Amino acid sequence: MKRIFLIMIAFGVCFFEIPVDAYEKSLKNVKVVIDAGHGGFDNGAIEYGYYEDNINLEIALKMKDELEKSGAKVYLTRDGDYDMTKRNHHYSKQDDMYLRVKKIDSYKCDYLLSIHQNASGNRSAWGSQVFYYYRSKQGKALAFDIDQSLKQLTNSRKPISGCGFRVLRATKTLGVLIECGFLSNYNECGQLRSKNYQKKLCQKVKEGLIKYHLRIMTQKKKKTAKILQ
Ligand SMILES: [Zn+2]
Numbered sequence: 001m002k003r004i005f006l007i008m009i010a011f012g013v014c015f016f017e018i019p020v021d022a023y024e025k026s027l028k029n030v031k032v033v034i035d036a037g038h039g040g041f042d043n044g045a046i047e048y049g050y051y052e053d054n055i056n057l058e059i060a061l062k063m064k065d066e067l068e069k070s071g072a073k074v075y076l077t078r079d080g081d082y083d084m085t086k087r088n089h090h091y092s093k094q095d096d097m098y099l100r101v102k103k104i105d106s107y108k109c110d111y112l113l114s115i116h117q118n119a120s121g122n123r124s125a126w127g128s129q130v131f132y133y134y135r136s137k138q139g140k141a142l143a144f145d146i147d148q149s150l151k152q153l154t155n156s157r158k159p160i161s162g163c164g165f166r167v168l169r170a171t172k173t174l175g176v177l178i179e180c181g182f183l184s185n186y187n188e189c190g191q192l193r194s195k196n197y198q199k200k201l202c203q204k205v206k207e208g209l210i211k212y213h214l215r216i217m218t219q220k221k222k223k224t225a226k227i228l229q
Helices: 002-017 052-069 093-106 137-154 186-193 195-228
Strands: 031-036 073-076 111-118 129-133 161-163 175-182
Touching: 031 052, 031 093, 052 073, 052 111, 052 195, 111 195, 129 137, 137 175, 137 195, 175 186, 186 195
Parallel strands: 031 073, 031 111, 111 175, 129 161
Antiparallel strands: 129 175
């Protein structure tokens, strides 16, 4: 009896130690492109000596790991501190965006996540915010799911927002732009730099993406079933 009990405990421990992702490959066959905003000569926001482009990249790399754990195939617009032109002092924002958009669509992904950090002259402003291209219904639905999940961590009161940002407007890939928080807010800047917080942030974004993806897959299956009837 004691032996059976021990075997049961051992089995239980093994069972619970397997990470959920190991057998829940919810994003299998899903392709995601992650765009770490800015880079190279374009630092984005600079607050308290910290550069937005560096934090964007740190989060983008963690996001890649997180999504891959769930079976996604992940691409990055950049994996280092450079802009898309790689022309250094001949940098042009317009050319960078043109090439960024081209690169994003060249991967022919199902989803695009553009990662940014916000900043404001009002140092008390704080909170994550998810943006979608204002003419995209799917973009709005995706933003909603990601935002709902992300807010469980950030407690942000900012609503999702339709926008005309070029990275969403000019790309064919369904995507959202995530402002993870305000670097200009001293407390939030500290959180956004924390490796642990960055990881949690990526997990929450992934949960939202999975929720959206599974819903769309279910809808597609139902449609197919109707056609076959
Ligand atoms: Zn930015």
